[in-house]
Amino acid sequence: MSITHLLFWFLTVLALGSALMVIFSKNPVHSILWLIATFFAISGHYILLNAQFLAIVNIIVYAGAIMVLFLFVVMLMNLNSASIPLKNKWLGFAGVISGGSLLLVLTAALKDTEIMRNDVMMKTGDIGLIHNLGLVLFKDYVLPFEISSVLFLSAMVGAVVIGKKD
Amino acid sequence: MDWEFILEKLLLITVVVTVSLVVAMYATYIERKFAGFIQDRYGPDRAGPFGILQPLADGLKLFFKEEVIPSHSNKLLFVLGPCLAMLTAMMTSAVIPWSSPIEIGGRTVSLQIADINIGILYVFGVVSMGVYGMMIGGWASNNKFSLMAALRGASQAISYELAMGLSLIAVLMLSGSLSLRVITEQQVTGLWNIVYQPLGFLIFFVCALAECNRAPFDLPEAESELNFGYHQEYSSMKLGFFLFAEYINMFISCALIATLYLGGYDMPFVNEANLSGSSAAIVGAVALFSKTFFLILVFMWIRWTLPRFRYDQLMNLGWKSLIPLALANMLITGAVILWTMKG
Amino acid sequence: MEALTQRSKPVDRSPMTWLERIYLWNIFKGMLITFTHFFKKRATIKYPEQTRPFSPVFRGLHVLNRDEEGRERCTACGLCAVACPAEAITMEAAERLPDEENLYREEKYAAKYEINMLRCIFCGLCEDACPKDAIYLSETFAPANYSRKSFIYGKKDLLIPNPVTNKEEYDIAKGLIEKKKKKS
Incomplete structure (x- = not known):
């Protein structure tokens, strides 16, 4: 396990963990802050792939600008967990189906690509x-x-x- | 791993952080003295000779103040706000080349913490993170005025970041690189960028004022309409962090302007190539610091001259004047570069 | 309407010229103005070291006067207390004993003489009312204190030092000589 591997696993856990926290946190502001953490973890992955430009643009555009606008809206609306109305249960059902089919398509698409067979090029690629x-x-x-x-x-x-x- | 390299970088980080803290500390003192002189007063002159110990007294006072956390605030985020503000303020200093490389015992030590090939964009990324310190702090205080001020500050920062970036693109087109070291070295050998980019310099300067929340753009902490702005509920050293971060931001952005437009560590009328490595580095550091201090003084001078903008005036200036100007500047620069390349 | 002062200036509402509209030139002019203030005389008086001179008609803390031989002039007639609009002065009279002739000028004197400095409005009517020139308003003001009680000034606070037995202090109180700086 080299330092790059350690970093990779750390960033992966961070990205997945904070992405889960986005969904599970009750407070919408907390959700957004976890989403920002997710973006940072993804940017870390970009840096590991030697794609510094993509990493920093990801931070500037997504974490720096778009998330600020999200925060704007959420803070101004002052959403509480109590004030969110109960949703139709069919809506939840539809959400699960559409999300599941998206997952299916993504796995099917990624399964056949070369990326799965090769090791990820750490610090060698220069396309980024x-x-x-x-x-x-x-x-x-x-x-x-x-x-x-x-x-x-x-x-x-x-x-x-x-x-x-x- | 090269342990000497790590040690060298750690040492450099310590020095840069200490220097920016001390400069920020004394910037408060100079600011108050400056304000005093402009208003026919003396400014602080009680603590030590000429009041030179005043920043220490202020710092001690802030440390010993009672720490108040509002009962309905979000404790974690309330503490996170000032931490983020301070962190982002300090992080920007990583890519600024403080001087030309110095030679110690046969090793060439670069006086820049990290020479990454996207230096400028890194600065932008960190600056755009700085908004969160303000917003989280303002929101977590659970106070309407703080929230309003935080939102104002954030929208101001976003608006002026645009014009700042656009004015910068012209510089990047001239230099063809995003690395701050390369940009500086081009200015050491050639002319300073302000000669080619007077309008860009002006736009960048105005935007830097707005990004640092300095008057006349100090709307986030407008005392007259928003009590004390986004840090109204803060007390003790957490307030100190917010105020301190503002001064560190000012120092770093002045250093950045000096690097981008005023030749960085290039001492005018001195040919650095004739000097030996170490003395060139010292001359360079002196040059960069004197340029930075001059810019800090101009920042203060503007603050104590101009009244605050109204909010709609601020937005008009940003969106309707600075951005079109920056775009025009960018287009003209591009056209001239194309024309000279052909000719 | 006729102008009230000569200094009033009519507001210029003509449309801005191009130079004014780009704003920078006027900012530069303003900065020049603030810069000239660097070289102007400072208006500050550094208080404990420097003090502002009092005007000759300044009315400050009260002083009970003595005559040339060091005898108290006050006879406790009570005219000052009557004249006082704030009712700040109270006194008790006593008869002079035969062996006290070097202390009090007349046969009657004020055994107790109190001025409440929190009530006093420093109007100086007591000074006008006194037939014996016993009470004067000096050029000092009451120093701050923590308790209300300490603002009721008794005879020992008000009496001027004795010019015969304590000449130096008397001269200091009169302002004839400078007070020696404390050696601490």
């Missing part, structure tokens, strides 16, 4: 470094990249339009 990532994005995947940027732009324009409407 900013230089290589930039080259790949702007050479091989330039069309999807630009299309998604147009999508973001239209979302921004929509937000401005909604904001302008008084």
Whole structure:
């Protein structure tokens, strides 16, 4: 067991544990804080894979910006466990079915990929470094990249339009 | 594992942390003196000669104050808030190159805790974490005013982070690297980035003021409308942590501005290449620290000159002025780089 | 309406020029103004070391006067107590004994003379009322204390030192010589 292995298992336990805590904690604010911990653990995994750019972008965008907005909403609504209305039990049933089928699809998709057979490349891959990532994005995947940027732009324009409407 | 390397880094971390704590401590003193001079007063002058021991007295006072935790607050998060604020404030200092490498006994010791190739983004990541200290602290106090101030602070930080990032992209396009060491070395050999990026410097400076919650952007702790802001319920050293974190943030962001735009550890009119390794490092550290102190003084000067923005003015400035300006700056820089590359 | 003072300035409501709108120039001007204050005279008086000079008409703590031979001037006539709007002064009269002629100037004197400094409004009417020039208001004010009782000043607090037997203290109280600094 080298240090990288130890770190890997530690981060895995942290990611899974805090992801479970997101679901099981009663207080929504606690849930969000556990979710942030999950993001940190995932970023740790990225760093182990030598994908520092992805790691830091994950932290900036998800943990830093999106989760702040989540916190905003939850804090302002002042949700308590008592004030959440009891849900329809069919709703829970539907949730279990849809979540289960998603799990099924994911396992089926991942089962056949090569990743399962190879060991994870620790500290050797360099696709996550900013230089290589930039080259790949702007050479091989330039069309999807630009299309998604147009999508973001239209979302921004929509937000401005909604904001302008008084 | 290279034990000397670990020892060297641990030593460097200790030195950097100590230095930033001491600087933050004396920044409070300088701030009060500065305010005094601007307002035709003397400022603190009782503790020691010229009041030089005032920060120690303040610190002792905070330690001996009664520790009050509001009864309906969330205890764990209430304590976590100031810890996070302090932690994130200290963590930013890891990627700043404090000087050129120094040579001790045949070993080249880099005066930068970690030279990672995404240095700038690391700073941004840590800064965006800093919001949580404020928000968690404000929410856990179970006080409406604290919560409002925390939300204000968080939205302010997010809004200005955008313009900050956009103004930075122009610098990154010039240097072609995210590593702070590379950016500094380019400025040591060439011209300072402020020459190429005066507008970007201005935007970055304004955003840094807003990120540090300094006046005129000190809305999170607006005494007149939100009592004392997000740390209203805090007392004793937990309050001290919040206030201290603000000063550490100020020090680090001034060092960052100096590194990004004002040449970092480059002493003007001195050719570092002619100096031997160690003396170059000392000259570099002196240069960086004097630039940082100058910027801190400007921060204070602005604080004691300008009144606080109204909240809508703050948002207008951020979204309607700074972001378009930063975008324009970015586009112009890109166009000029393209043009010069072709020509 | 006619201007009340010459200093009032009408508010300029003309639209901002471009230079004003970009805001930076005005910030710079403001910063220059604050910078000039660095070199202005400080308004602070460092209190325990420096004190502000009192105005000549300042009315402070009361002093019971003595004459040149060191005899108390007060005859306990009670006019000051009558004049006092705050009813801060109380006194008890006593008859001078034959061997006390060097202590009291007249046959009657104040055996007890108390001023409640918490009631006193330092109006100086007692000083005006006194026919014997016995009570004066000095240029000091009552120091802070922890108990209310300590603000009832008796004769030993009010009497000026004896100019015959205790010349030095008398001169200090009169302000003729500087008080020697404490050696501690």
